[in-house]
Amino acid sequence: MNLNNIKSYGMGISNIMDYYIDNTYRINMLDDNEIPESGMEIIDRFNHMEGKLRISVTHACQLQCQFCHREGIDPHWVPVHISLNYFRDLIKAYSSIGGLYIELTGGEPLCHPEIQNLVEIGSSRRRHLIICTNGLLLNKIQTQLEAGLVHQIKLSLHSTSNSSVSKRLLGDAWDIKLIERNVAGVLKTGTKIQLIYTHTRKNSACLPMVLELALKWRADLQVIDLICSRNLNPETNLGYVSGNESEQIVAKYAKFKRKIHDRTGSVLKLYQPDNGLNWEIKDYHYGLFNSRMCEGCQQKIQCGEGVYTLRVDALGVFKPCLLRKDLDFIVDQASPDPNHLIGVIQQQLNKMLEPRSITEGIYANRN
Numbered sequence: 352m353n354l355n356n357i358k359s360y361g362m363g364i365s366n367i368m369d370y371y372i373d374n375t376y377r378i379n380m381l382d383d384n385e386i387p388e389s390g391m392e393i394i395d396r397f398n399h400m401e402g403k404l405r406i407s408v409t410h411a412c413q414l415q416c417q418f419c420h421r422e423g424i425d426p427h428w429v430p431v432h433i434s435l436n437y438f439r440d441l442i443k444a445y446s447s448i449g450g451l452y453i454e455l456t457g458g459e460p461l462c463h464p465e466i467q468n469l470v471e472i473g474s475s476r477r478r479h480l481i482i483c484t485n486g487l488l489l490n491k492i493q494t495q496l497e498a499g500l501v502h503q504i505k506l507s508l509h510s511t512s513n514s515s516v517s518k519r520l521l522g523d524a525w526d527i528k529l530i531e532r533n534v535a536g537v538l539k540t541g542t543k544i545q546l547i548y549t550h551t552r553k554n555s556a557c558l559p560m561v562l563e564l565a566l567k568w569r570a571d572l573q574v575i576d577l578i579c580s581r582n583l584n585p586e587t588n589l590g591y592v593s594g595n596e597s598e599q600i601v602a603k604y605a606k607f608k609r610k611i612h613d614r615t616g617s618v619l620k621l622y623q624p625d626n627g628l629n630w631e632i633k634d635y636h637y638g639l640f641n642s643r644m645c646e647g648c649q650q651k652i653q654c655g656e657g658v659y660t661l662r663v664d665a666l667g668v669f670k671p672c673l674l675r676k677d678l679d680f681i682v683d684q685a686s687p688d689p690n691h692l693i694g695v696i697q698q699q700l701n702k703m704l705e706p707r708s709i710t711e712g713i714y715a716n717r718n
Contacts, residue, residue, distance in 0.1 A: 393700050394449040400659045403452040403481075404445045404696075407664040408433045408469055412459040414485055414522035416509065418549055418577055418589055422456060422662055423670045423679075432463050433665040437684040439472050441663065444692035446478060454481045454505075458665075461488035467495055474500035481505055483547075487526065489533035496540040503543040506534070506570075511560035520553050534568055544570040550597050551577060552590025558597065562604045565628065572630040574601065594620065594634040605630050644671060644678065644702050661699050669695060671703045678702075 396402075407422045410431040442453065453473055461484055463469060470492055473480050482492070483505040495501060510517035511527055518525050537544060546568075548561050558574070565572045574597045577589060598607075598620060605622035612618060622630040662670035669680040682695055 392449075393697065393704060396704055397659075397700055398449065398451050401452055402659045402661070402700075403454050404441070404450055405454040405456055405660050405662045406433065406438070406441065407457055407662065408438065408455050408460050408466070409458045409463040410665050411462040412457055412485070413462065413487055413524035414459070416507075416521050417553075418551060420673060422458075422664065423673050423676070424458075424664050428458070430462075431665045432465075433469075433667075434684060435465060435468055435472070437667060438469055440689050440692055442473055442478075444689055444696055446475070447693060448697060450696075451477070452479045452481070454483055454660075456483040459485055459488070461491050466491055470495040470500050479503075483507070486530040486533055487524065489530075489537055493536050493540070496537060496542045499540075499542075501542055503545060504537060505545050505547055506530075507549075508546045508561055508564065509549050509557070510554050511557045511564065516553065517557075520551075531564075538568060544568055546570050546572045548572065548574050549577065550574055550592045552592060555592060555596070558600050559603075562601065562630075565630070566604070566624060566626070569626060569628060571628055574630075574632045576634055594618075594632050597632045601630060601632060661696070661703065669699050671699050 405422070407424060410424050410429050412428055415428065445453065455469065455473065457463075460466060460469075460482055470480070470482070474495075479502050480500065481503045482501055484507070486506050486508070489504070492501070496504075508530070510521060510525065513525065513527055517527075534544070546561060546565050548558065550558060562572070564570070576594065576597075577591055601622050605624040605628075608621040608623050610618060610620050618634045620632045620634075622632070624630065660673075662673070663682075664670065667682040667684040669682065670678070671680075672678045680695060680699065682692065
């Protein structure tokens, strides 16, 4: 389904936006090698791929997950917070050109001292607001969740115990009991939850219990492998786990549906439990959605990102690529011109999306 198909049904722009918001999962599941038409407006093509403006509202985090890509932020874990005014200008600029998908991340976004205000600023019926969190502070936004201001919580759940192994992998602040209590509060609000589980040798034994919790919480699930970032290559010390091993475990809990390329070009294997949830195993190493921006990059066949996420951190640094610092673009937060921000966003999206191609990954022929 693409924008031209929708227009052919006589839908106005407001209906188109509602369509995208209500059919996120379908848009995420592109058919093999489907690439948005070059004649579409840049923001329409970005929305078509469920492209996101991913805002690191703070660099602070209670955890120190060994495999965290840190959103390309260096230094990480420090209490640097985005200002409300700059955040408001960012949201206004992105929305003014038709951007639909916004993710709040960090660090840990709920560490921001004014996270409640950020959620209220970012929320709109015309936008799809997602919060990516470790779950330890979910109680801070209970009121906003009850008001329906957040479309989805993406909960990073990489362990299901408070063992010493888990704390070495994730940090001393990891507390699965606290997360379970907080999730109980989220479930009362009806907010959608997707669990994100990174499969490594060090937490492989936890996957069955992650699946049990996904069933208990009626949560969607994405199982991912290790990816690189500009900060580290986690495969060297955590142990890469192939998608086949994940599949053997997930298949005990859910029925295999089909295998497709997603918006990044990566392979998704889709599973569905009996209760109709959407579970997926994502192998970043099978292929990436590349553009001219990726030409000459030696890491493009293993970066796991493609060109569907425009990042901006709490210091106002735009990051069109998770790996390459040379592509960063700094905007002065002290006196941002809203029109200038619009131009910066459009410039970054054009750089990210022209031209488009699918490049097979380094492990494409593994199976």
